[in-house]
Amino acid sequence: MEIKKRIYVGLLMVSMLLALTLAGGVWFLLQNRELLVGRVLLTVIASIVGIIFLLAGIGVLAIILMIMKSKSIPSLDSLTRMANELLFPITLLTGRLAGINKEKILQSYIAVNNYLVKSKKLLLDGRQVLILLPHCIQDSKCPHKITMDINNCKRCQKCCVSDLIDLGERYHAMVKVATGGTLARKFIEQTKPRGVVAVACERDLSLGIQDATHIPVIGVLNCRPNGPCINTSVVVTDVENALQAICKGG
């Protein structure tokens, strides 16, 4: 398992252990409080929480197994999703307490997600794929409104939008530019893709991946030579590699 993925998987395991220790502690206290009002009810609640964490534990094991075997286990898909959703905030907290840079944790989370999506070995038609770009990838001085319609781009090559449109055309994939999460969600609702290749920063990508729970999303990190959110860029071959990972003939 390469270092990038190891950070997130390691943190997932530590978070899982912490959560289980906490649940065990609560359980122990419940068992030892003689005069606890509503003890039965609290025991039921503790049991439910215990079962949820047990299932999340199976999800974490499934993630590790899938990474080690480079193979998806479709029957455990919902459990891996649940483990990720439930433990993601705890993982971030654990990582921060351990002094690991937040960006590094998010990069690791995206690497694990991409690996899991690739291991599904999807064979989508390019038409079923949406390439989702952030607005900051457009040259900030460009007067053309490409969020309304990407075909408003005049392909002057001042930014990488023209190359990404070319790429989309080669793969017959849809290309959209979103100004934020709300518009991105709207585009996904409208176009109903079977797979998404999303370009953004660590924060937006991890939020987007968490958001689109039922659609496989491959995240491609953007480049920020001018700092965040202005005149960003992306390595077009990285986007093409992501497309090839989920498309037929890739």
Ligand code: SF4
């Ligand atoms: S390539 Fe398109 S989006 Fe980029 S600056 Fe030129 S016209 Fe604008």
